[in-house]
Amino acid sequence: MVPNVDSYNRKITYLRVSVTDRCNLRCIYCTPVKNLKLLDHADILSYEEILKVIRVATELGINKVRLTGGEPLHRRNFTHLVESVCLIPRIEDVSITTNGVFLKEMARPLFEAGVHRINVSLDTLNPLKYTKLTRRECFDAVGEGIQVAETGGFSPIKVNVVGIRGLNDDELLRFADFSVRKPYHIRFIEYMPIGRDLNWTTEKYVSSDEMKSKLKTFGPLLKIPPSIHDGPAERYRFESAKGEIGFISALSHHFCPSCNRIRLTADGKLRPCLFADDEVDIKSPLRNGYGHEHLKKVFQQAIARKPRRHHAEILEKREGLRPMSTIGG
Numbered sequence: 001m002v003p004n005v006d007s008y009n010r011k012i013t014y015l016r017v018s019v020t021d022r023c024n025l026r027c028i029y030c031t032p033v034k035n036l037k038l039l040d041h042a043d044i045l046s047y048e049e050i051l052k053v054i055r056v057a058t059e060l061g062i063n064k065v066r067l068t069g070g071e072p073l074h075r076r077n078f079t080h081l082v083e084s085v086c087l088i089p090r091i092e093d094v095s096i097t098t099n100g101v102f103l104k105e106m107a108r109p110l111f112e113a114g115v116h117r118i119n120v121s122l123d124t125l126n127p128l129k130y131t132k133l134t135r136r137e138c139f140d141a142v143g144e145g146i147q148v149a150e151t152g153g154f155s156p157i158k159v160n161v162v163g164i165r166g167l168n169d170d171e172l173l174r175f176a177d178f179s180v181r182k183p184y185h186i187r188f189i190e191y192m193p194i195g196r197d198l199n200w201t202t203e204k205y206v207s208s209d210e211m212k213s214k215l216k217t218f219g220p221l222l223k224i225p226p227s228i229h230d231g232p233a234e235r236y237r238f239e240s241a242k243g244e245i246g247f248i249s250a251l252s253h254h255f256c257p258s259c260n261r262i263r264l265t266a267d268g269k270l271r272p273c274l275f276a277d278d279e280v281d282i283k284s285p286l287r288n289g290y291g292h293e294h295l296k297k298v299f300q301q302a303i304a305r306k307p308r309r310h311h312a313e314i315l316e317k318r319e320g321l322r323p324m325s326t327i328g329g
Helices: 047-058 076-088 103-113 127-134 139-151 169-181 208-215 282-289 292-304
Strands: 016-017 064-068 093-098 117-121 156-164 184-190 221-223 236-237 243-250 260-262 269-271
Touching: 016 047, 047 076, 047 260, 047 282, 047 292, 064 076, 076 093, 076 103, 076 269, 103 117, 117 139, 139 156, 156 169, 169 208, 169 243, 184 208, 208 243, 243 269, 260 292, 269 292, 282 292
Parallel strands: 016 064, 016 260, 064 093, 093 117, 117 156, 156 184, 184 243
Antiparallel strands: 221 236, 236 243, 260 269
């Protein structure tokens, strides 16, 4: 098998790295209210270990890295890691997913470290709803952070919106207007049934098709040709808009045939699929002193175990899965 091609002939070029399981928010679809077990510090990969895995991955065809959490900006000296990742040969693109709370202070140093693309999770434009969704009062800080990132040169700034019926599905047109006025890429994401003790139900699920239909009342959605940084998003824009709209349809129109990603969890597991708790341990070989070639074989093993497709169905809550906060966004 070609090193970065899985069993179904998909070329794996994208590594999502969770640098921590800790977060300063407690979003209802991500973090359990009760029985949240955080990793001990010793169980989390060090920056040196993360960099070693990424270097190994680049020799197997990985050229794109996204740094996530938990909340990545919550980890100490995160900009040092960002700068180091950006300097790794063969890495063509580095980006970050953040909740934006610390972005006002960190946007400039992150940009100077080499990251110029960023995703900010913001599921509502209503401060009261934000507090209900995140269980924290940080709405103003996120807005200020996005503005600082924009003036500081980040482009594109993608705003991730998980659509939840009865909570923010009445704000779709507000987000549409947001994309017209601001140069942001609004990305609507289907609410996914991941983890234990969370709030997912079929009644709260809103498909991308339904969101798209509602948005068409705002105006015609003009299709945008795909580009190298799209990922799974189906992209549109409104006429004369400064920004754009995207849809990520993990359940209703799953993109498994074109999935090119693998995940590294904060505790050192390679996870071939978001929706399956099949993981390959790379932390133990790292800490037991195994060499570069052995680590490459471990990474290849994870690629080989990537399933043809996920089996998360709209009518099924995946009780066995880790909470999203422990997997990485």
